[in-house]
Amino acid sequence: MNLFNANETKAQFILSLLPITLFFPIGIGYTGIVLFFVALLAGGQYRDKWQAIKDSPMFFPVMGLLTVTCCAGLLLERPDGFWKAFMHYQIYLVLLVFISVGAGYWQQRALRVFFAGAVLASTLLYLNAFQLLPDWSLFQNYRMYAGNKSILIGILLGIAGGWMLNQICANHGHKWLRISMWLYVAVALLFLAKTRTGSLIFVFGCALVLLRYLTFSWRSVLLVIGTVIILGVAWQTATGFRERLVGTVSDIKAFVDGGKVSADGIRLEMYRITTDIIKEHPVVGSGVGTWAIKYPERAQGLMSAEMATPHNDYLLYAAEIGAIGVCALLWIWLTQLFVAIKIGGENGMRLFTIGIAIMFGGLVNAILRDALFGIAFMILLAIPLAGISRHNYKSHFGDLDR
Structure with a gap:
């Protein structure tokens, strides 16, 4: 891995290293982001950067959400905490800033750095399982379940697993090394990480990759059989993961039948009450930042009364900025999928x-409302999206060394 390419900017170099910071305490990542912004401002060439932003296929969808939230702020209720909630809606502006650096070798390095981070995180999970992990604050999210950061680590491992399988199926060199890395990460995620979301993202990602590369050949058949065997073994032996999924199904059934749900099932309770809030103003919503005011009033005495979000971005957007806001959100998300299909190839598969x-x-977490998740996704989205123009959906990512 080249530590620095003479043709890249300092901002590109720093951005390429940010993926590994996502696996550690949030302060490390934010320090790296600050350094990126400093390097970006010091690098000049602002007209080129602005042009890269305007040419991005993400520009108009992101501006659409910005317009909707600005109108909501001007015309609807503005409670205490409005500005904090308003800024959370603008997380995709961070993506536009990231992709302003353009395409370059930094994208290839960022992908390798992300994989290195996933392998390192898996190693820490293994060490913790054998009680060999030092009791340092740097590793606290690996030693015990610590809320959203522990969930994020699982999500990152799930994405990395899908992207690793993408490279394996694309027939890159060093195949056995890549397969070993994929297995190493997959086992750590399915058996040791404490998150359903990350495991399901891993399953979905691998399934999409296999469907993309599936052909009538022995190689494809063996790959599919091997993946199914791994997932089957994980289902039989990773009791924590299996019990949480089974518990989720049981909670859904109990909720539908009017019975009592477990502590893990309080999301269903939150969804029901949030739906009642949505019914008040289904088209335009109640206003940015109003969910945190309205929900506790309706959830007094319930386990979920102190929650900061409904753990569902679709419902949050519908409650605060209505059906119009949900359409703006889907415009962004569907554009990502559309661009992925237009790009095609490995880079398109990564984006998809x-x-x-x-x-x-x-559907199950505040992916955009929580900056911990949002910033991580913006960094990873920048890898396949940088350099893509809506005037020419050609990937400039380049082939990795085979």
């Missing part, structure tokens, strides 16, 4: 799998 991961993650 992470696009599906975001859309699925938005």
Whole structure:
């Protein structure tokens, strides 16, 4: 891996290293982002950067959501905490800033750095399983379940697993090394990481990759059989993952029948109450930042009364900026999938799998409302999206060394 390419900017170089910071405490990642912004401003060439942003196929969808939230801020209720909630809606502006650096070798390095981070994170999970992980604050999210950061680590491993399989199926060199890395990450995720979301994203991502490359050949058949065997073994032996999925199904059934759900099932309770809020103003919503005011009033005495979000971006957008806001969100997300299909190849597959991961993650977590998740996805989205123009859907990512 080249540490620095003479033709790349300092901002590109820093951006290429950010993926590995996502596996560690949030302060490390934010420090890297600050350094990126400093390098970006110091690098000049602002007209070129602005042109790269305007030419991106993501520009108009992101501006659409910005317009909707600005109108909501001007015309609807503005409670305490409005500006904080408003800024969360603008997370995709960060993506536009990231892709302003353009295409370059940095994308290839960023992909390798991301894979290195996934292998390192898997190693930490293995060490913790054998009680060999030092009791340092740097590793606290690996030693015990610590909320969203632990969930994020699982999601990152799930995305990395899909992207690794994408390279294996594309018949890159060093195949056995790549397969070993994929297995190493997959086992750590399915057996040791404490997250359903990451495991499901891994399954979805791998399934999409296999469908993309499936052919009538022994190689494809063996690859599919091997993947199915791994997932089958994981289902039989990874009791934590299986029990949480079975528990989720049981909670859904109990909720539909009017019974009592478990602590893990309070999302269903949140969804029901949030749906009642949506019914008040289904088209335009109640206003940015209003969910945090309205929900506790309706959830007094319930386990979910202190929640900061409904753990579902679709419902949050519908409650605060209505059906119009949900359409603006879907415009962004569907554009990602459309661009992925137009790009094609390995880079298109990377974009498609992470696009599906975001859309699925938005069903069960505050993927955009929580900056911890949002910033991570923007960094990873920048890898396949940088250099793509809506006037010419040609990927400038280049082939990785085979």
